[in-house]
Amino acid sequence: MNLLFRVAVGCVASYFVQHLPALSLFAHAKRDW
Numbered sequence: 001m002n003l004l005f006r007v008a009v010g011c012v013a014s015y016f017v018q019h020l021p022a023l024s025l026f027a028h029a030k031r032d033w
Helices: 002-032
Strands: none
């Protein structure tokens, strides 16, 4: 269970790392509008 949890956290972390630039750009553009 602990190993599965760590793998899931790693997947979520890598997903956020890959998508964070796009999300931050989108947030800035939305705020500027």
